[in-house]
Amino acid sequence: MLLMPLAATSRCFLIFPVVLALVMGIACGGSSGPPAGSISVSMTEFAFTPKDINAPAGKVVFFLTNAGQTPHDMVVLDSSGKALARSELVQPGNESVFTIDNLPAGTYAVVCDVQGHREAGMVGTLTVT
Numbered sequence: 001m002l003l004m005p006l007a008a009t010s011r012c013f014l015i016f017p018v019v020l021a022l023v024m025g026i027a028c029g030g031s032s033g034p035p036a037g038s039i040s041v042s043m044t045e046f047a048f049t050p051k052d053i054n055a056p057a058g059k060v061v062f063f064l065t066n067a068g069q070t071p072h073d074m075v076v077l078d079s080s081g082k083a084l085a086r087s088e089l090v091q092p093g094n095e096s097v098f099t100i101d102n103l104p105a106g107t108y109a110v111v112c113d114v115q116g117h118r119e120a121g122m123v124g125t126l127t128v129t
Helices: 006-027
Strands: 039-044 047-049 052-055 058-066 075-077 083-086 095-103 106-111 123-128
Touching: 039 052, 083 095
Parallel strands: 039 058, 052 123
Antiparallel strands: 039 047, 058 095, 075 083, 075 106, 106 123
8 A cells, every 4th residue: 555645645635626727727718708898809700790899099908709610810900901900810719818009099990811801701990089
């Protein structure tokens, strides 16, 4: 029979719940939902919902949900078509927080920059006031 010292046994009992909580968080998605004050945007083939987004000037936080079957991103373009900000590529079923600091008032195009998605109609408008 293998006996472990009492201190080692106590550490196992302390570590096990922490490991279990981490594993359950990962297995269950681990998302705590959208951050307070963020703008929720769903991405599917081939649309942003909502398509027309309103935001206050300054720091803008988006909570992106990919409810589609392919990866998507969100790119904010100025009136000349220059990319001002770009989210990470969000895999199907995943969520991402996308933050733009100091966005001035104006009207911007929102597009998915994955090849062919913009052309398929994955576009929208961001109005910042």
